[in-house]
Amino acid sequence: MTKNDIAVELCKRIPDLPKSTALHVVDGVTDILSDAFDRGENVYLRGFGTMEVKTTKEKKARNINAGTTVVVPAQRIVKFKLSNQLKNRMNNGTVD
Template sequence: MTKQEFAKMLADRAGLDSAAQGGIVIDTVLESIRDELASGGTVALKGFGRFSTLDRKARAGRNPRTGQTIQIKACRVARFTPGRELRNSVNSSHFGTDWLKFKDLYSRVDYFKGKIESKIKNADQLGKEARRYLDKAHALYEDASEQLRKASDSSGKAWADVKDGLEKAYSELKDAWEKARKHF
């Protein structure tokens, strides 16, 4: 995947206006990581991994072309240690790369649930129709959560069913959110 493809995907998933905005986000994140590492710090992203630096001592090496012994200077190198969730998704025998798409979809469903709940202080503020949309959205979220739990122990067809169900739940949750928002 190229940086431009990554920027477009980021823009689509985050609801940004353009791939150019996705590129700005990528550049900002990478620059922030680079600055922190340059100052000797670390950047830990839970579930994804940890960026850090390592000081290497001066040592003797060998020129691969001539076989001659050379002296390698001491230096600081950047290092990345993948997190457990990233290692599991890369090595998953059932899910492969679709696991990351599934996690992204699940996160978006969770985001909309949070948005709906944050707008509502108590149930008396809702009309009957808006309350019905919120209840449906909550039921969809609970169903998606249950499917996620089941998916982690399943494979093949079960994974496809979970993915399809979650995509439908996300779509319905988004529609319910829009309809409920009109009532506030």
Template sequence: MTKSELVERLSLSNDELNKKEAELVVNTIFDSIGNALVGGDRVEIRGFGYFSIRLRDAREARNPKSGEVVKIPRKKTPFFKTGKELRERVNS
């Protein structure tokens, strides 16, 4: 499902929201999650899962074309773990 499909479903399932308002709601939710992660916070949605930031250590890798060693710096990556209810729904 794409973001535009999500907006479409939200506007169809709720008579009070038109497409523009539904898009604003979806954008606000995504922006809020992103801003919380940038601030180092964890975002938990009960029954769905949680988003957090994981720190990846610096490492060395090889360029497959030339074989030369490349240093990859330490970096933060977003991480999502599913909640129990979502996992059970997917597996049933």
């Protein structure tokens, strides 16, 4: 699903919402989430899930083509954990 697809779905659920406004809303939400991740903040959306900023450890890896060992630096990633409600909905078609 793309940003455009999300905007189209918003327009279907909110009939008076123009598509251009829906696209601005989707862009605004993604900007807010990106800014929060840049600051190292976790995002909690009740009933949906948690997006948590984690830092991976530096590690060694093999470059198979060159036959050398390379160091992969530590980096920040975002881990997503589904809420129990969404997990149940996906697996059972039910909501708690």
